[in-house]
Amino acid sequence: MKTTYLIIGAGPTGLGAAHRLRELGVADFLVLERNPYAGGLAASFRDDHGFTWDIGGHVVFSHYAYFDALMDSLLGAERLEHQRESWVRSNGTWVPYPFQNNIRHLPKDARWECVEGLLPGNRPTTPPENFARWIDTVFGRGIARHFMNPYNFKVWATPPELMQFGWIGERVSVVDLKMVLRNIIQERDDVAWGPNNTFRFPLHGGTGEIFRRLAGRVADRIEYGQSVARIDAKAKTVTTEQGLTVEYETLLNTAPLDLLVRDWLVDAPDALRDAADGLDHNSVYVAGIGLDKEPGAAPDTRCWMYFPDSDSPFYRVTNFHNYSPDNVARPGEQLALMCETSFSKHKPENVHELMDRTVRGLVNSALLRGDGVDDILSRWEIAVDYGYPVPSLTRDKALRILQPGLEALRIHSRGRFGGWKYEVSNMDHSVMQGVEWAERMVLGTPEKTYTVD
Structure with a gap:
């Protein structure tokens, strides 16, 4: 041929x-x-229970x-067209995304630690040589400790010290001390940042x-x-x-x-x-958890959530039922939680245990009631060797x-x-x-x- x-x-x-x-x-x-x-x-x-799953949280926006x-x-x-609503689970509470713009939602000690790290004289002033140093330079050690460092290790499965930062561009919202203080004092949320603050998704x-x-x-x-x-x-x-x-x-x-x-x-x-x-890359495990809505439960309008803390294996959970009603078997009556966990030589995971760990993480993160585990209808999973190309x-x-x-x-x-x-x-x-x-x-x-x- x-x-x-x-x-x-x-x-x-x-x-x-x-x-x-x-x-x-x-x-x-x-x-x-x-x-x-x-x-x-x-x-x-589409799984045997009628739920549709992606290989991770894709959304359509364009340049x-x-x-x-x-x-x-x-x-x-x-x-369908959506207005992004995303959150970060940190210190046992929910913080609107971008985390660094909305630290007012943190407990007081963590909130002060984040502000203190931004104060004059508390951030490195020499040019950063890697992503970890860039995080400290831009965000300070408080935001680094409570979000940037643990989250980035969870998503990249690579220590930030082994990564460059030239890829950042529009993918990470930088921080401004004056804006952070204003948001805290005025109790104002700042959630509109980013190229994907509105996005589209196929109906079917x-x-x-x-x-x-x-x-x-x-x-x-x-x-x-x-x-x-x-x-x-x-x-x-x-x-x-x-x-x-x-x-x-x-x-x-x-x-x-x-x-x-x-x-x-x-x-x-x-x-x-x-x-x-x-060239370095990570691998990604995606778990789809399908279940019925609890009777009388208030709608969860969030699109996706980030998880820097160690009480869950996943770095992101997508409310996939909110992307399209057709992503569940009975539209309007069911939930589809799509959870992503990375792994690599720097962050090994036993893939065979990740479904159970994912379910426990959903309970720990208040996305699933402990007595609701037995009511899960669908447990779909896929592991892909090549998840993200790491900017090493x-x-x-x-x-x-x-x-x-x-x-x-x-x-x-x-x-x-x-x-x-x-x-x-x-x-x-x-x-x-x-x-x-x-x-x-x-x-x-x-x-x-x-x-x-």
Whole structure:
């Protein structure tokens, strides 16, 4: 089999690339997908009890007119729009997100510790050399202790001392002492920060519905159930574990970059293999807990919640029933709690115990009554080896070697793990990396979202 453009992976980036190629009048392309379904980490699943689950808390917001128009064309009126309501569980109480803007909700001792850490002379003044030092410099030791340090270790499964901070951008709200004091004294909440303070979600089928529909537009060019086993850059062939061999002119990889270099690429240069050692990632376990609402219980309007404390294994819980009524079997009558826990060599977890620990954490966090455990209807779970690409201290040096080296071989690697840049791995970023790659191939226009140094 031969094709001009071969794409590995039918996730957001691969489908974005395939769709844009077709829009540009290119028919000679092929997508290889190892799973029997499209969507990658943005896929969704309906369990045996009628609950729908995502692989983590995805929401749709955008930086791009093209992406907005694409979502409009895919979903039309079959989508819902939400105003974000998110909270942090800290010190046995609930604090509106962003935590650092709303510390007035903390117990008095913790509140003072956070303010004291922000006072003049109490924060480091030398340039930070890593993420941990950046946290102390920007937020002070109180906010660091009560939220930033424990939460970031729980989500990244990596010590902040081993991470850089150049990825921060719009992802973390910085703090202003004057604003913090004003919010405390005036008893005012500050909750509007962030690019996702409003977001959209499909009415049916979870996030995966977006990519099922997008895949449908290029279904004749997708080969499902094909796991890559070997890439020969000299011969320009990809061979799958199932025995399919495809000859290509240009290759777009959206699978993990380290797998590409270490496991698939024949005769990979030592410089690329060595550079791949500088890439780190975590793994994520997602537990879905489905149950009936308690009779007469007040509605819980929260979208998602963050958990820095040690009395729960998860770093985030999403009220998935609030995203769409169709995410539960009996809309309006049931709850769907989607819980995420990370793990890595720095933070090992026994995945086989995490469901029970998750349930105990929900009880500890006041999201589930202790006498309600036996009433749980659905316990759905999935563990993904590649959860988040960690912005480690060694990442940028590795990418400066890997990406130009691969491009010299006519191999382009994009997407959450193909590009390995967390700061451009939102859903819109991921789709647009594929779109912009296709435009570069066909039109010669430069990519903007992902650039190769």
